[in-house]
Amino acid sequence: MHGETRLKPAASTPASPWLRRWMPLAPAGATVLDVACGWGRNLRWMRDEGFRVTGVDWDICALSDVEGAEIIEADLEDGSPWPLPGRTFDVVLVSRYLYRPLFPVLEESLADGGLLIYETFMQGNEAYGRPRNPDHLLKRDELLTAFPRLSVVAFEQGEVETCGSGVVQRIVLSKDARPRRLDNT
Template identity: 65%
Template sequence: MDPACTARPKPAAATPPSAWVRRWAALAPAGGTVLDVACGWGRHLRWFLDAGFAGTGVDRDTGMVDDLADRAEILRHDLEDGSPWPFAGRAFDVVVVTNYLHRPLFAALEQAVAPGGVLLYETFMRGNEAFGRPRNPDHLLGTGELLTAFPALQIVAFEQGKVETCGTGVVQRVACVRAAEPVGLV
């Protein structure tokens, strides 16, 4: 079984970052800034910090990343309570969102990507309800939804379908950049 699938109490250091995030992170400027949205255990934030990025993690419960407070900006913020986006006017070289969906944030996420930066998004889509959580349609992407969610960004890679990582699930993934010209694929 994939190590990322084991019981939740495991420390983030023992949970590897998503293969999708690892692959497409190469599009980001080395040593840039990263925003990990709904960061949870901070597995992606930790990985980027270890790679020399300056990091920011945001979640409504930051207890699982409090140990990073000396290495990163950690913000406790409920992204779904209707309060303003806490990063208005800021831009990051990498914006990472995994296993989280709140459609009202799409525009803010798009605006948070700096010129030359990358948005890496991976979460569940319809069809996942047959295999496990989440099952609520509000938390599941529609077919191809991420293809149109960030119109100001250039799509570099997209996938959707069934995966066998922690048992069977159905996911959608996109890697987009803020660039006027085509970028080299990794």
């Protein structure tokens, strides 16, 4: 996934619909960790919604204009220690990123009662473009078993059309077994 420095897309690219759908479950002012935050489309939206956001990525050049968020430059795949040891967050977000060795760390970074919101590409996406490497594609239903100590709140997988077509898997997990419900559902 590493390579050339990423160029910042237009500021009008919206945050993930999956994220926007499930963030109402988080308490107002919640602490949020955006893992592999890229150029910050989700991070910016969460900050604008009043959440206290920390973003981590190996290339933070596209985030130089972000104010009101903690930005940490760290390569999550080079064997270095986790850049946020001992810290927990009300919400941990992973969008369009897969590095399976981080699964236990993500779970440990979740505060009691917290939410893990995860979405990324899965097998079948090869027909639509990148990523094509099987190491960067989830297997069918993989996220359902990747975090055994968390409770499933919502799950879906299959073909989508957001920022282009692709095949994705999405899940929302809770660190407690209490059911959660949106007021408008």
